[in-house]
Amino acid sequence: xxxxxxxxxxxxxxxxxxxxxxxxxxxxxxxEALMDAGIDRSRIGALYLGxxxxxxxxxxxxxxxxxxxxxxxxxxxxxxxxxxxxxxxxAFRHAWLAIASGQCDAALVVxxxxxxxAPTAQTTAALNCAMDNENDGPSGLTFPGLxxxxxxxxxxxxxxxxxxxxxxxxxxxxxxxLNPLAQMGATLTDxxxxxxxxxxxxxxxxDCCPASDGAAAxxxxxxxxxxxxxxxPINILAAVxxxxxxxxxxxxxxxxxxxxxxxxxRAYEMAGITPRDVDVVELHDCFxxxxxxxxxxxxxxxxxxxxxxxxEGRTAVGGQIPINPSGGLLAKGHPVGxxxxxxxxxxxxxLRGTHPNQxxxxxxxxxxxxxxxxxxxxxxxxxxxx
Amino acid sequence: xxxxxxxxxxxxxxxxxxxxxxxxxxxxxxxEALMDAGIDRSRIGALYLGxxxxxxxxxxxxxxxxxxxxxxxxxxxxxxxxxxxxxxxxAFRHAWLAIASGQCDAALVVxxxxxxxAPTAQTTAALNCAMDNENDGPSGLTFPGLxxxxxxxxxxxxxxxxxxxxxxxxxxxxxxxLNPLAQMGATLTDxxxxxxxxxxxxxxxxDCCPASDGAAAxxxxxxxxxxxxxxxPINILAAVxxxxxxxxxxxxxxxxxxxxxxxxxRAYEMAGITPRDVDVVELHDCFxxxxxxxxxxxxxxxxxxxxxxxxEGRTAVGGQIPINPSGGLLAKGHPVGxxxxxxxxxxxxxLRGTHPNQxxxxxxxxxxxxxxxxxxxxxxxxxxxx
Numbered sequence: 001x002x003x004x005x006x007x008x009x010x011x012x013x014x015x016x017x018x019x020x021x022x023x024x025x026x027x028x029x030x031x032e033a034l035m036d037a038g039i040d041r042s043r044i045g046a047l048y049l050g051x052x053x054x055x056x057x058x059x060x061x062x063x064x065x066x067x068x069x070x071x072x073x074x075x076x077x078x079x080x081x082x083x084x085x086x087x088x089x090x091a092f093r094h095a096w097l098a099i100a101s102g103q104c105d106a107a108l109v110v111x112x113x114x115x116x117x118a119p120t121a122q123t124t125a126a127l128n129c130a131m132d133n134e135n136d137g138p139s140g141l142t143f144p145g146l147x148x149x150x151x152x153x154x155x156x157x158x159x160x161x162x163x164x165x166x167x168x169x170x171x172x173x174x175x176x177x178l179n180p181l182a183q184m185g186a187t188l189t190d191x192x193x194x195x196x197x198x199x200x201x202x203x204x205x206x207d208c209c210p211a212s213d214g215a216a217a218x219x220x221x222x223x224x225x226x227x228x229x230x231x232x233p234i235n236i237l238a239a240v241x242x243x244x245x246x247x248x249x250x251x252x253x254x255x256x257x258x259x260x261x262x263x264x265x266r267a268y269e270m271a272g273i274t275p276r277d278v279d280v281v282e283l284h285d286c287f288x289x290x291x292x293x294x295x296x297x298x299x300x301x302x303x304x305x306x307x308x309x310x311x312e313g314r315t316a317v318g319g320q321i322p323i324n325p326s327g328g329l330l331a332k333g334h335p336v337g338x339x340x341x342x343x344x345x346x347x348x349x350x351l352r353g354t355h356p357n358q359x360x361x362x363x364x365x366x367x368x369x370x371x372x373x374x375x376x377x378x379x380x381x382x383x384x385x386x
Numbered sequence: 387x388x389x390x391x392x393x394x395x396x397x398x399x400x401x402x403x404x405x406x407x408x409x410x411x412x413x414x415x416x417x418e419a420l421m422d423a424g425i426d427r428s429r430i431g432a433l434y435l436g437x438x439x440x441x442x443x444x445x446x447x448x449x450x451x452x453x454x455x456x457x458x459x460x461x462x463x464x465x466x467x468x469x470x471x472x473x474x475x476x477a478f479r480h481a482w483l484a485i486a487s488g489q490c491d492a493a494l495v496v497x498x499x500x501x502x503x504a505p506t507a508q509t510t511a512a513l514n515c516a517m518d519n520e521n522d523g524p525s526g527l528t529f530p531g532l533x534x535x536x537x538x539x540x541x542x543x544x545x546x547x548x549x550x551x552x553x554x555x556x557x558x559x560x561x562x563x564l565n566p567l568a569q570m571g572a573t574l575t576d577x578x579x580x581x582x583x584x585x586x587x588x589x590x591x592x593d594c595c596p597a598s599d600g601a602a603a604x605x606x607x608x609x610x611x612x613x614x615x616x617x618x619p620i621n622i623l624a625a626v627x628x629x630x631x632x633x634x635x636x637x638x639x640x641x642x643x644x645x646x647x648x649x650x651x652r653a654y655e656m657a658g659i660t661p662r663d664v665d666v667v668e669l670h671d672c673f674x675x676x677x678x679x680x681x682x683x684x685x686x687x688x689x690x691x692x693x694x695x696x697x698e699g700r701t702a703v704g705g706q707i708p709i710n711p712s713g714g715l716l717a718k719g720h721p722v723g724x725x726x727x728x729x730x731x732x733x734x735x736x737l738r739g740t741h742p743n744q745x746x747x748x749x750x751x752x753x754x755x756x757x758x759x760x761x762x763x764x765x766x767x768x769x770x771x772x
Binding site: 073 | 442451459465470488518627644758
């Protein structure tokens with residue numbers, strides 16, 4: 001397997017783009033990534049596009065081919081991949097694999113979603129496509145329900161409090177204020193969070209990521225074929241994809257996702273590093289409590305201490321392990337198919353040293369993208385050149 | 387790149403399975419393929435699932451993970467891929483690639499779709515997700531419209547007649563009668579075809595494939611890791627994926643799809659053979675006229691003579707180049723995401739010498755799977771052991 005580098009990044013702001021066709025958002029992010037890489041687009045040998053619910057919400061599929069057409073790419077394989085909220089991470093892994101295995105020397109990754117134009121009930125129904133509806137449909141659970149349950153168990157087992165979880169919300173919303181791409185940065189107090197509407201007890205409004213439109217894109221090139229590209233190439237140390245149970249009842253413990261645990265273990269092994277080597281992380285905080293669980297599952301924080309670390313500021317920029325300096329899904333937003341690609345965009349900026357909420361001397365970065373009720377997961381590790 | 391073989395095949399009948407959950411059809415085909423291969427399922431290292439419109443029609447995504455869960459597969463990457471009607475062929479190519487590139491030694495391919503439960507208007511709208519709706523939506527064209535246009539041009543340019551096109555319909559419907567998996571085999575006369583309802587002039591009812599439910603599955607294994615499998619391994623000579631314009635106006639000629647032409651050219655080159663070496667073909671006859679165009683694009687029939695060859699019986703079993711002995715999409719049916727995988731199922735049976743409509747001494751077989759208005763195409767070439 002060959003070494004592969006990320007040489008170009010692009011992203012639309014995450015937020016409301018109502019009226020803009022979904023493929024146009026994808027094209028916009030892709031053009032920015034191609035220009036950032038300085039690469040001739042005739043060199044692109046594969047396109048992977050991550051998208052989740054453009055079918056139900058837009059009546060549009062074959063987006064990989066449509067985006068390639070509008071970009072004027074060569075006659076190359078163009079593939080949409082889907083794994084619910086992990087669709088973007090899966091697209092990245094396949095582009096990496098296409099180059100690492102020698103299928104092509106350069107590839108384009110696009111993640112894209114539009115959601116804000118649809119009525120809330122339709123969006124909720126579409127998001128529930130990520131559930132195992134035959135098995136879990138009768139429970140009536142939606143994703144806030146699942147993470148509300150997880151919170152209750154975490155609280156019961158580890159004594160996690162509303163105030164500790166609010167620390168995650170405050171941190172990510174504050175980080176979002178520094179990120180011009182973020183949808184919903186804010187300065188919030190514990191009182192404001194605790195007074196916000198109940199969504200699915202104990203989850204309240206500010207514990208939930210918003211519905212978002214947006215796109216992000218990456219250009220990947222074989223590390224021995226960088227000539228003709230510009231800027232700092234960021235090396236891909238690991239790109240791992242795993243699965244877990246799609247059923248809520250299929251998880252022995254709702255406070256841990258096996259897909260995350262195994263993806264992280266394999267990624268560290270592939271990269272030859274330990275969690276202590278990671279300088280900055282963008283992880284899948286679809287809900288506040290998800291960040292707590294993810295940080296434990298990724299081995300970044302001792303089991304049961306995710307909430308404590310957040311409350312003590314150890315996951316803030318400047319802390320022991322900065323988590324979601326972009327604002328994360330909670331503040332940056334969650335245009336589902338774009339999210340995993342957007343995380344990589346953020347970490348590349350950190351490793352280039354050009355992030356608006358920069359982690360000092362960041363050398364190794366991690367992304368974590370989780371789909372559905374833990375059915376699919378990707379974890380990636382990146383390193384800046386020495 | 388390593389050699390890869392197909393060692394197991396499975397398929398549900400194509401037709402109406404209303405009331406059966408989509409994932410259950412996928413699991414049924416997969417279990418049959420795994421048992422056919424005789425392989426321990428702990429050896430499966432990747433799952434690729436082709437599906438097009440389960441989101442809009444079933445409210446279900448993450449089907450790759452759900453099928454893997456129900457099969458009890460190990461913790462492996464499970465990915466849904468989508469490229470409209472070529473989704474199944476794309477799933478096959480990615481499983482081949484995962485093994486050929488050394489990512490894993492064995493992989494499972496599943497193609498699945500359910501459509502017959504939905505009202506016709508909803509199905510038509512969902513199928514139109516394969517169009518470039520921003521550009522072609524205002525034209526009001528659906529797929530019958532596109533292929534009706536192509537027929538008119540073919541007729542104008544080459545003098546193709548209703549009777550010649552009917553020969554394709556009669557052949558495929560008759561082939562379907564011999565295939566127990568086929569949805570709509572029939573013995574038809576030219577008079578019956580010409581008297582059938584007009585769908586989109588000149589296309590009539592029998593020129594159009596039906597809406598279908600169904601699933602097909604394949605087990606692929608590295609050719610140097612066949613120990614522990616049973617039966618005749620069928621070697622994959624080529625697995626190619628290309629793109630063409632998603633826009634109707636993007637094609638310089640509606641009587642030819644660039645994605646097919648380039649995929650065939652690359653496949654012959656990859657396999658080191660010529661069209662004359664091909665003994666049996668399953669190609670994408672979503673409409674009768676599509677078979678005529680495809681047979682020319684694949685280089686199996688001289689340009690402009692597709693209709694003549696069909697009328698002269700040269701594409702029948704026993705003819706010069708047997709096309710769609712399964713009945714094709716016209717008679718076997720077209721459960722969209724399953725179609726490309728089902729074509730490979732049929733060709734493997736031909737090369738094993740166990741097909742119910744056997745082509746004598748078939749040694750090399752071809753499949754051709756086309757998505758949307760020619761936006762995506764896969765062509766595969768298989769060979770039986772000497």
